[in-house]
Amino acid sequence: MSFKIAIIGAGSVGFTKKLFTDILCVPEFKDIEFALTDISEHNLQMIKAILDKIVEANKLPTKVTATTDRRKALEGARYVISCVRVGGLEAYADDIRIPLKYGIDQCVGDTICAGGILYGQRNIPVILDFCKDIREVAAPGAKFLNYANPMAMNTWAAIEYGKVDTVGLCHGVQHGAEQIAEVLGAKSLSDLDYICSGINHQTWFVDLRLNGRKIGKDELVAAFEAHPVYSQQEKLRIDVLKRFGVYSTESNGHLSEYLPWYRKRPEEITKWIDMSDWIHGETGGYLRHSTETRNWFETEFPQFLASAEKPIDAAKRSNEHASHILEALETGRIYRGHFNVKNTGVITNLPSDAIIESPGFVDRFGINMVSGITIPEACAATCISSINVQRMSVHAAISGDIDLLKLAVLHDPLVGAVSTPEEVWQMVDEMVVAQARWLPQYADAVPAAKERLANSKVKTREWEGAARRNVRSIEELRVEKAALKQAV
Template structure:
């Protein structure tokens, strides 16, 4: 088979190298055309060298087309993988640090809450430009596979305003599936699931083994598990109160709802510092920073390490390659995908981006009707959908009033901040992130005036309730294998090694 696959944001080593391995593990795909593009020439060159070495070591005759010219990379593409981080770690740091001044303590900040909303403003502006290029130069009716966050917001904007057929892909469902099998004492393949909701708030509404429903056994199993009872307290509490386990990690989930991170003195009761994903303040920013620093420093050694092997045994659980395999070969694949609802989940809005089970074959991506979510689960999702809708419309129309309303409606921001604080926080975020928000030129100009001339509300110098220091390259070098996994894996919480928490900043 010959068709073209393009990676946008290919300088992201965590996704690009692994997804390429997955694709080229499909026997029929040994002769496809591959194109990489990124705005960072150095990162693009490093990742291309590493992936081209992998290709050569696996005996394939594929030459990666690597270019900073996005339109050139997209020309003729049938499939496009989007793995961008708009604004990079510089913008990400502002997403975390500025809200902290107002008491908004985030673990991740890339999906909802103040950080996720601002990430969406940057991402949507960029994605609409990318979609324009796709419409003009890519293969007609091509498919955009979006791995970038905020997943629902970007996928919503690309489908509604970008004019490009877009599906959002995430590994959250697979991770929770492994946990559920673990607490039930089963192998993952022995436990069947139906998981439905919205990205990062997807609920395991059916869990069965050999046809027997096991859902009512989950709470006791998680409460008595020696590890998860300590590391997944938020998820277990949500299971206790809503009746269903949620896909997202303890740290992620804690920042999507108003109950677990609103009082600094209580945050420590709900999280665990053994690994970042369990709730550490700014945890994802820290591990991403460490991964970037390590890859840039240790890159020459990566070229000396064994190449990735393109075999079915080494293929990951990421959905992307299996979707392409189903569409091109007809082999049926079942996964959980982020798509426009259109009646799949009957008590969520039709225009929202939902995550639900789907099947892929030569006939396309097919989404069976799930029906109603349990009422409480739907209520949690609908609150987040309202935030997403406001944020998407704000980014597209450059309406900073809608942006501020999205912040007010956000569960965590609303639990911590009053309206005046939210207005001032948004002003600060707009000005600090000006470089990546071209659509907000007028709003940013007005915000600058207010921040200079108005009597400002007091804020605080605050590091967060549970902060760990960024490891130095020297510290990471003591365990190179762990450092390589952090830098090279898309799912940076799949393996959760114990961490010495002596460097934890004291609770403030």
């Protein structure tokens, strides 16, 4: 087979390498072309050097190109994969820092909450530019695979306004399933069958079967509480399981910021999180992790390049959906996964215009979703709160209506539990001004926002959050990695 895959935001080096090697695990895909594009020439050249080394080491005919000219990369592409972060770590730091001044403590801040909503405002205009290019220069009927957060908002904009065949992809379901299989003592992940349904990062294991035997709430709670690690790392997630009756796919830290109950009081936050790793609830944890990962890669690039000389091992193919979807579409080998698509009767008790995450099967005819799923009422209520925020956020990003943006932030569950309307109005003004260079749709609103900030009487505070850690130096990271290697 010979076709072209374009990867936008290919400078996300580690993830691009994973997608690349996964796709080349499919025997029929050796002759395809990968067109890498990014706004950073520096990052592009680093990832191209790594992928070229993989091709050379495995004696493959695969073609790899790299360009900062996005349209050139997209020309004739049958598949387009996006893993962009608009504004990079600089804008992301504001997504965490500014809400903290108003008492809003986020672990990740890339899905909803104040940080995720502003992230969507930066991404959506760019996503629509991608869609325009796909319509104009990609292969007819090209499929857009979006890996970028905020997943639901980006996918919503691409489908509703970009008019491109789009699917949103995430790995939260797979990670949750791995945990469940472990606590239940499954011999392998294949022993566990499950149906997850909801919205991205708020998807729920609504049916679980271990070797065909249905697993109920009480058995699952007991299994998690007996686990020596997860009982400490997933305290909030286990509490939600006890109250809702089903387990959430999302990590302890992520889930904590989508709900109005666990992060609204500083003195309560540490009760529900675990500091053994950022993903369990650390304030600004993913920002710290991302910063350290970038610094480490820049410093240790020769090591990454050397590791690319290893042969591709199909047995180590990851559970990221992209390669499996492409394999199913191109070869007809059926793949079952959980995908982010528009809700057209898939989940009966969520709005029809929402982007939902639910099971589907892929073959030559496309992605075929399983329809008619009804999720538990508590799960639906939680999802609908987020969907309403997502809808307003998408409409604000499209229209550049700063008042609608403020209403979206006001209705966010955690923001509403922590901040007053006056604080929300000022916080949004501050975030829009700080990120103006990435928010062209709000250019006309910036001068008035600056004036309001100059005359504001709303008090803020300089606060690092309830559970903040400093970014570690390269030397500190070396010591930690050496200790982990020795322990293994």
